[in-house]
Amino acid sequence: MAITGSLPRRSVALRLLVVAAALFGALLGGAAPASAHAALTGSNPAQGSVVDRAPEQVSLTFSEGVALGDDSIRVLDPQGKRVDRGKLRNLCSGSTVKYGAGLPPGLADGTYTVAWQAVSADSHPVSGAFTFSVGAPSKSAAAVPQQEAGGGLVGALYGITRYLAYAGFVLLVGGVAFVLACRPAGAGVRSVQRLVVQGWAVLTATTIAMLLLRNPYTGSGDLADIFDLAGLKAVLTTKPGAALISRMLLLAASAVFVAVLFGAYARAQEPAEASPGETSPEEAAPGEPSEESPSPEAAARLRKDLTLGLSVGGVIVAAGLAATWAMAEHASTGLQTAIAMPVDVLHLLAVATWLGGLTALVVSLYWGPPVERDAVRRFSRIAFGSVAVLVATGIYQSWRQVGTWHALTDTTYGKLLLLKAGLVVLLVGIAGMSRRWTARLGEVRTRRAEADGETEARASAEAEAALEPAAVTADTTATATNSTSTSTDSTGATDSPASPDPATPGVTADRAAQLARQQAALSTARTKRMRDADPERLGLRRSVLAETAVAVVLLVVTTVLTATEPARTEEAVKGVAAQSAAANQPKVLTLPFDTGGKNGKGTARLDLDPGRSGVANDLHLRISDPSGKTMDVPEVKVSFTLKAKKLGPLPVVPRHVSVGHWSKSGVQLPVPGQWQVSLLVRTSDIDQVTETKNVKIG
Numbered sequence: 001m002a003i004t005g006s007l008p009r010r011s012v013a014l015r016l017l018v019v020a021a022a023l024f025g026a027l028l029g030g031a032a033p034a035s036a037h038a039a040l041t042g043s044n045p046a047q048g049s050v051v052d053r054a055p056e057q058v059s060l061t062f063s064e065g066v067a068l069g070d071d072s073i074r075v076l077d078p079q080g081k082r083v084d085r086g087k088l089r090n091l092c093s094g095s096t097v098k099y100g101a102g103l104p105p106g107l108a109d110g111t112y113t114v115a116w117q118a119v120s121a122d123s124h125p126v127s128g129a130f131t132f133s134v135g136a137p138s139k140s141a142a143a144v145p146q147q148e149a150g151g152g153l154v155g156a157l158y159g160i161t162r163y164l165a166y167a168g169f170v171l172l173v174g175g176v177a178f179v180l181a182c183r184p185a186g187a188g189v190r191s192v193q194r195l196v197v198q199g200w201a202v203l204t205a206t207t208i209a210m211l212l213l214r215n216p217y218t219g220s221g222d223l224a225d226i227f228d229l230a231g232l233k234a235v236l237t238t239k240p241g242a243a244l245i246s247r248m249l250l251l252a253a254s255a256v257f258v259a260v261l262f263g264a265y266a267r268a269q270e271p272a273e274a275s276p277g278e279t280s281p282e283e284a285a286p287g288e289p290s291e292e293s294p295s296p297e298a299a300a301r302l303r304k305d306l307t308l309g310l311s312v313g314g315v316i317v318a319a320g321l322a323a324t325w326a327m328a329e330h331a332s333t334g335l336q337t338a339i340a341m342p343v344d345v346l347h348l349l350a351v352a353t354w355l356g357g358l359t360a361l362v363v364s365l366y367w368g369p370p371v372e373r374d375a376v377r378r379f380s381r382i383a384f385g386s387v388a389v390l391v392a393t394g395i396y397q398s399w400r401q402v403g404t405w406h407a408l409t410d411t412t413y414g415k416l417l418l419l420k421a422g423l424v425v426l427l428v429g430i431a432g433m434s435r436r437w438t439a440r441l442g443e444v445r446t447r448r449a450e451a452d453g454e455t456e457a458r459a460s461a462e463a464e465a466a467l468e469p470a471a472v473t474a475d476t477t478a479t480a481t482n483s484t485s486t487s488t489d490s491t492g493a494t495d496s497p498a499s500p501d502p503a504t505p506g507v508t509a510d511r512a513a514q515l516a517r518q519q520a521a522l523s524t525a526r527t528k529r530m531r532d533a534d535p536e537r538l539g540l541r542r543s544v545l546a547e548t549a550v551a552v553v554l555l556v557v558t559t560v561l562t563a564t565e566p567a568r569t570e571e572a573v574k575g576v577a578a579q580s581a582a583a584n585q586p587k588v589l590t591l592p593f594d595t596g597g598k599n600g601k602g603t604a605r606l607d608l609d610p611g612r613s614g615v616a617n618d619l620h621l622r623i624s625d626p627s628g629k630t631m632d633v634p635e636v637k638v639s640f641t642l643k644a645k646k647l648g649p650l651p652v653v654p655r656h657v658s659v660g661h662w663s664k665s666g667v668q669l670p671v672p673g674q675w676q677v678s679l680l681v682r683t684s685d686i687d688q689v690t691e692t693k694n695v696k697i698g
Helices: 009-028 152-181 184-188 190-218 223-227 229-236 239-269 296-326 337-366 373-402 412-442 446-483 503-532 535-562 567-584
Strands: 040-044 057-062 073-076 088-090 097-102 110-120 125-134 587-594 601-609 616-624 635-642 647-652 655-658 661-668 673-682 688-697
Touching: 040 125, 057 073, 057 110, 073 097, 152 184, 152 190, 152 223, 152 239, 152 296, 152 337, 152 373, 152 535, 184 190, 184 239, 190 223, 190 229, 190 239, 190 337, 229 239, 239 296, 296 337, 337 373, 337 535, 373 412, 412 535, 587 673, 587 688, 601 673, 616 635, 647 661, 647 673
Parallel strands: none
Antiparallel strands: 040 057, 057 097, 073 110, 088 097, 110 125, 587 601, 601 616, 616 661, 635 647, 635 673, 655 661, 673 688
């Protein structure tokens, strides 16, 4: 049984256009820059720090590999003048990604700005800025551009091309897979051909656009830089540039593939019929070669060979296209890249086979000849397998990019991943409805077919009855016209028939065209009446269209997800930020003491601000009795010891400021580490005690 039906093309196209416009608005509404993937996890000097003397270099530590140039790290003095040496140093060691920019000696006191910009290992640009001060902060600091890398108009255009590139890949690969694996006859269907060719054209155009936009996207952000040939040449030497060039070469091969699919393969699927005017071997003149059609066995062998060759070639080309994403995005960096990239290829192929095949099924159901029930069933089985692969690879990717359960709800990436999972579940549910409609199509009994045949015959009879009076009228009109073509002169003699009026044939042709239009209208009405009377076919069309709508939303979420910082990186950055915030907080120690004499009990509170090494710290000591009231003691002493490096004890003698309050400025701790603080408290000539406590100095 075939599945047929056709909604007005303009109505369906309008709906799809509205959906696409809404999705693009949701995706690009703010033209926000892409989220960072590599993140700055540390710097020396630290952000906001004040150092006694200018360092020899400024170093930056990143969460993953980045691409930097000599101008990627710029150090600006308070007036905005660049003071770094303009030469980048690679300080990476082991898994630590670290780069430095040298500084000249003798920098003046003031606040210096460090502006940096890089391209993360997964192809996304990142940028930022921070300040540090030498001696003391200055009243002013250099201004840096507020626009982040990858933002603005260029970022919005690049985001659109990325989305369209995914869509083109899905239509191209999924449409071809639908033809080869589900419906070989679809190779000759014009709507399916248009779908696949449009997918190829969209993917090719977006690949070229991404190559041109890559330089301004990762650099200046100026759209005019798409014409910068030097910038384009630099892009071609990067990993994303190599991936895009590889994609172009594979698209050239896929163009040949599509030509064979819709040429020789489509002709091989056509039934063997004698061409009009074809001469049989018996009718051929002696000595003339006869044009014989290939035998059924030869035609079947040709179809089998073409199917095998196209299937193998298609898998290779499709896997290569998917690899151009895997080798330049999330899968190419982070944990287990040797496993992650093949898994990402499988994930993309499963998505394309499912969603692209679904789109091919939709256009086949709404436009073109009837779709065989077996083709729908084959696609249903392939879609189920694609979903299984999608789930398995998605679980691995989720573990790799998220890492912890709480990151699913605490990070942007995790929330988008949950949304994507929900859309997949919804899509699978709608697909289950489509499977049920397909099963119900298989349960249609013979009497339904007989009823359809009777309806067809009755409709044909009605059409012929409606057209018969019109045809009689046309014949009568033609006879009357011919009868008036002769004339009689005044003597009663009859002239020979006049030549036909040029207008007369036109009237007859117009009438014939009108009759043809009436016949077509009756045929369309009959098809619509039969279609609307078949709830199984109508239900299948609606459920498949709903699947496609959800699939478009899913593709948008996937595109946004690939441009979002992975949850593992975001969590790591949050951890570093928390540690940095804790390091920048004054260190507060509480040390209870008991000297053993009269009024020998109390509590000492020691504050060390900012509590960092290499800077001048302020020490404040307050002593209170057991009731919390401040109290004075004859003597207090403080010392610091770093046993790991055999430093100390470094004595500190605070100055008595007021009742129960001592302070000391300029306390220097040379290196970070786990320092031991020793506090000596004397409450009388013979009663004293020393209390110790550890504190981590950054």
